[in-house]
Amino acid sequence: MSVAELGALFLHFAALSLLAIGGAMGTVPEMHRYLVDERGWMSYLQFVDAIALAQAAPGPNVLFVTLLGWQAAGGLGALAATIGVMLPSSLLCFAANRFQIAHREARLVRAIRRGLSPIAIGLTLSAGWVIAVANDVNWKLALLTVGAALFFLFSRRNPLWLIALGACAGAFGLV
Incomplete structure (x- = not known):
């Protein structure tokens, strides 16, 4: 895999990181579209197997991202995908937490907290659907x-x- 393709993998996963409301599992359908359908870096079964293996392993739920990166491009792909998913969302969470602490009682903060739950549920259900149809x-x-x-x-x-x-x-x- 070329440096440009590794950069594209990193940037795509970084963008998905900012959409991963409720966790990285919510972005599984888009990861599938990108890695399997658009790029052809792995087959449908390789994609689903990587997720299943990561879910069976002890540790954080986001481990599947590392396995997807590994499957797509080896060790550098694993690093690019993992950093891509972790860095932007971690920085956003840090900033959002600081804002939430400073404006805890604001109507906007309360509305955002209430609105994120149904979004997280919908994203998680869509990820489950992508995994389920593989069988x-x-x-x-x-x-x-x-x-x-x-x-x-x-x-x-x-x-x-x-x-x-x-x-x-x-x-x-x-x-």
């Missing part, structure tokens, strides 16, 4: 997904029970 959808998986969503919405039980149930269903070939 061959069948009625068993759809039922399992709906059941898991209802479990999380209406239960206060530990999510590890659901993970264990899914592992058992997979081990016995039910899904």
